[in-house]
Amino acid sequence: MLLEVKNLTKSFGGLLALSELSFCVNKGDVVGLIGPNGSGKSTAFNIVAGTFPPTSGQVFLEGEDITGLPAHQASARGIARSFQLVRPFLHLTALQNVMLGRLYGHQPFSSTKQAKAEAMEILRFIGLADKYDRKANSLTVMERKWLEMGRALATRPKLLLLDEFMAGLTPTEVNAAMALIAGFKEQDITVIVVEHIIKAVMNLSNHVVVLNAGTKIAEGTPQEISCNPQVIKAYLGEKYATY
Numbered sequence: 184m185l186l187e188v189k190n191l192t193k194s195f196g197g198l199l200a201l202s203e204l205s206f207c208v209n210k211g212d213v214v215g216l217i218g219p220n221g222s223g224k225s226t227a228f229n230i231v232a233g234t235f236p237p238t239s240g241q242v243f244l245e246g247e248d249i250t251g252l253p254a255h256q257a258s259a260r261g262i263a264r265s266f267q268l269v270r271p272f273l274h275l276t277a278l279q280n281v282m283l284g285r286l287y288g289h290q291p292f293s294s295t296k297q298a299k300a301e302a303m304e305i306l307r308f309i310g311l312a313d314k315y316d317r318k319a320n321s322l323t324v325m326e327r328k329w330l331e332m333g334r335a336l337a338t339r340p341k342l343l344l345l346d347e348f349m350a351g352l353t354p355t356e357v358n359a360a361m362a363l364i365a366g367f368k369e370q371d372i373t374v375i376v377v378e379h380i381i382k383a384v385m386n387l388s389n390h391v392v393v394l395n396a397g398t399k400i401a402e403g404t405p406q407e408i409s410c411n412p413q414v415i416k417a418y419l420g421e422k423y424a425t426y
Contacts, residue, residue: 184246185210185373186231186342191240193226200226202397204240208342208390213364213374215388215405217381219418222394224377225267228344231375232264233257244342261289261341265348269327271319271334278315281305281333288338302337309333309363325356332363336372343367345376349383361387385409393418 186208193201201223208214216224230237236251243249244260252260263284271280281302285292292298306312309329314322319330328348335343345364349357361383367374378384384391385405393401393408395417401408408414 184208185212185244186375187241187243188227188231189241189243191227191230191242192238193223193230193235194238200397201230201237204394204397204399206392206399206402208373208375210341210373211368211371212390213368213376213388215384215391216375216377216394217379217384217391217408217418218394218400221396222418223397224394225346226397227394228264228346228375228377231257231342232262232344255287258288258338261339262344263288263335263338263340263342264344265328265331265335265346267347267350269324269331271322271327271330273320274318276316276318277306277311277322277330277333278302280319280330281337284334284337285339289341290339302333305333305337308336324351328352340372343372343374345374345378347377347379349378349380357383 184207188204188206191201191204204227218224229235231242233252233254233256241248241250249257249260282298285298285301303315306315309332311326311329319327322330349360352360357380364374364387376384376387388405391402391405391408392399393414400417401411401414
């Protein structure tokens, strides 16, 4: 088991954003985390990634209790993430953005020469090698998404958290993103994906966790989730019942 989330609860003042959430992620899995807006998905991501601590509950990575570790320490242990709103360093080049991930992530290089070489390989992998010297502020929204993915990959993550990575992409771009994510298994990268493009989640994931109003209402295989009456009523709707 790579990740265990145990009884996570998070309150913001009087608002209960997450209540007693528990689930496990095995190495090599692609896990879909789905639910309506405001259901607690991003809150769960933020706790696992170290953006903020839980009110109660625990997070274990490979058996180590990492509950409440700040984001840079979570990254050093092998957790990387993307954001709903992409956040590259706009006045750095594509190459420099990816190099930062290689210099400060999990198993970082101390040599900028090594970091540059590996960053170029990652840019080739994500299709941005020809724009290595372009500043991020000159890239399209789609290219910035790929760049953020590249920076996350440069940290050499064990666990990659993708927060609505496909939002705003065209159908062709969604297919390209799905192919990229599906290939992570060959690199021993485990993925948790939050996404509202249900067909993408169901086709990519081998396990799905469903939240509603901060509470887990179901989990199982995509086939089980797509037939679950509670999930259909709360989120999927009848048209996704046989995705």
